[in-house]
Amino acid sequence: MQKRWISLLLVLALVLTMIPASALAETINDDNVFLMQSGSGKCTLTSAVMMLRRRAYFDGRTDWVDVTENSVRSTAWSNGLAHSFTYREMQVAYATLPSNNQEKTQLLIQLLAQHPEGIVLYDRTQPHAVLLTDYTNGVFYCSDPAGNISSGRIPLTSSSVSIARASCYWYVSSDHNGAALQ
Secondary structure (H helix, E strand, O other): OHHHHHHHHHHHHHHHHHOOHHHOOOOOOOHHHOOOOOOOOOHHHHHHHHHHHHHHHHOOOHHHHHOOHHHHHHHHEOOOEOOOEEEOOEEEEEEEOOOOHHHHHHHHHHHHHHOOOOEEEEEOOOOEEEEEEEEEOOEEEEEOOOOOOOOOOEEHHHOOOOOOOOOEEEEEEEOOOOOEOO
16 A cells, blocks of 8 residues: 555656646736737737736636736737737737826726736827736736846836826627626
């Protein structure tokens, strides 16, 4: 009996060494979920990729690590992020934000409550996009794909995008579960 347990543990150890580190995200905010853009002008694409990775992760898809700029580009990119597109049964839609900062803040808090995968928040004045991930304890958090910003989940105030200057957003409107995600 002891030999069986040892054999089982050895096989399990072998299998775990074969799984890439990027597939072992412990939480939705693990640094392995977030990406840096591959080149200038790709912030909206990279932010959308991170959003789709997180949605796939929430949906229990083991292939979430395969959601990359290269795999999304053909359906979502044409010298800019398409206003609507579908990638692996996840439909993405675009909307504009109200100009009033109080209304904008309230809407973003509501959207994040409905979209735990986050939303792509865009500032046309720069232009630059980030993945707005959550609103926790009165603070907006994001992942900024720019190479000159800390990677991972950071306070939005540490990025180059602000709520006041944000003008529009992309969000997952439905996924493979067939659920509309408003």
